[in-house]
Amino acid sequence: MQYTVKQLSSLAGVGRRTLHYYDQLGLLKPDAIGTNGYRYYGEAALLRLQQILFFKELDLSLTDIRDTIDRPGFDTLQALRAHRQSLQERLRRLARLIETVDKTILHLNGELEMPKKEHYAGFSEAKQRGYEEEIRQRYGSKELDESRKRWGGFSSGKKAAVQDDFGRIATSLRDVRATGPDSPESQALVAQLHAWVNNFYDCSIEVFEGLGHMYREHPDFRTMYETNYGAGFPEYLGDAIDFYCAGPRGGVAPG
Secondary structure (H helix, E strand, O other): OOEEHHHHHHHHOOOHHHHHHHHHHOOOOOOEEOOOOOEEEOHHHHHHHHHHHHHHHOOOOHHHHHHHHOOOOOOHHHHHHHHHHHHHHHHHHHHHHHHHHHHHHHHHOOOOOOOHHHHHOOOOHHHHHHHHHHHHHHHOHHHHHHHHHHHHHOOHHHHHHHHHHHHHHHHHHHHHHHHOOOOHHHHHHHHHHHHHHOOOOOOOHHHHHHHHHHHHHOHHHHHHHHHHHOOOHHHHHHHHHHHHHHHHHOOOOOO
16 A cells, blocks of 8 residues: 555654655655655555654654664664663653652642652753753754853843743744644744744754754654644644745645
């Protein structure tokens, strides 16, 4: 059976633009392209996409995923066993985080005296270092260093205002989502989001477009956005940023 981009997108819960992007990277190529310009994917592509999504859950970059899957001797069954072990380890860490949340709720309600150290149980320093390293790999050290410098110079009131501003923009984007990523309402809010990022460093169009891909593809950002703003929000936000960055050339590719 052959699947169009729309069908595969619906089946796997992956945005159509993301599938187009995977094609551009050589990460997930269609089996055929019709005379109408539509991409068609077979069963092997479905299994390959599953592997891509598993490796993304492990925070591998798209380039590393491609190199891993295309490596001679790659064994899908062995990879699945490794995915299972990694996911079990993540499940244990998430269980500790849930326990920390529950204890904090009880603490704030006056029902439990919570030692200060337990406020941070389950948080991984390695995870935070991983975020920083990913930013360095994608954009270089300049933006990260500038972000640290600017954020460190903000007063506590300024920091709170910046955080509140993000919440307002994201909530407004959620509320206008039904108008589509290319609507004037969505685009006006994406422009505000771009300006918000400039609180931290001078964000070029190229870097902002990269952030859009990261919001749409990175498992941690996806979890955060879907938890707070609804299923499908990462795809909508990524598409809206793509359209904004493309300017008058924006639009949806065929297929």
